[in-house]
Amino acid sequence: MGLLGRLAFLFIIIPIIELMILIELGRVLGLFPTLLLILLTGAGGAILTRLEGLRVFFQFRQSLAQAQIPGQAILDGLSVLIGGAFLITPGVLTDILGFSLLLPPSRRWLQRRVRSRLEQKIKDGSIHVVSMGSGHGFGAGHPGSTRHNVWTSEDSDPGAQKGTQERRASRNEIVFEPEEQ
Template sequence: MGARLFLLFLIVPAVELALLLQIGRWIGLWPTIGLIFATALAGSFLARREGMATWRAFRQRLAEGKLPGRELIDGVLILLAGALLITPGVLTDLLGLIGLLPPTRALIRRYLMRRLQQALQQQTARLYVSFGGFTPPDPADPDSSGWSGQARPRPHYLEDDRR
């Protein structure tokens, strides 16, 4: 995972720089800078619009007493896409735009859900839940006899100030 991130942080900026230099040769310096600012502004506008629509859908689902799973995934995708659009570069702008458009976002969401479901079925991924600092027993560990962990200290703001 560390090597992948290293390559990502090395390759993506190099490709972005090469693309920006090439675009600068084609259309000139100031139009390229204008393009960078225009995509950042358009990205922030689109991210806000799509984010607000998702927030309304999220609140509606909660009001109906339903779990807003789709809306949560859309919110994360919109946040990531907005960050990509604000980042200067052609490649990141393209990926951000793909993440903000509802039809392509739905495709990404379905793909992510399918991958998560496969990983959970193959037991290559687990969902861990923690309750107050205690974790449930691990079914794969024969030595795990029950809940384990340590109690958290009482927060200082709950202490009685009348000592």
């Protein structure tokens, strides 16, 4: 499925399915219980998002205080942010996905699944990891991995100002830039 198909699925098909589920819930439970359910999941999600967000923030600070890279805390923070956004969106499916991103056991399971899928896509070449500059990017030095430097200098682009670089990467490439020393 291409990008346009994915966007259509995300912004057209999913909301239609959500609306159909809410209409069916309204028919079975009644209007006011359905509205109450929507409000309670929203309020409960907001409270849980705040609690998990604070927990992740303190985990992040603790990692930094111990001079460790807070990789898991960053991943947890991103998961909590996305989960909170799903809970703000009215709908049963988005609420289930939102709560699963907020609750640590299901969040860890989903993170492992996404991580393994990304690793597989990098391994089979459907996603290319691109490193900019002279630093070592993610995946540099992996046996069998290809490291691309994607940039054009002023020699290859007459319209570019001297000394500037223009990054060009395809939609399947991830660009990592090394930190300035």
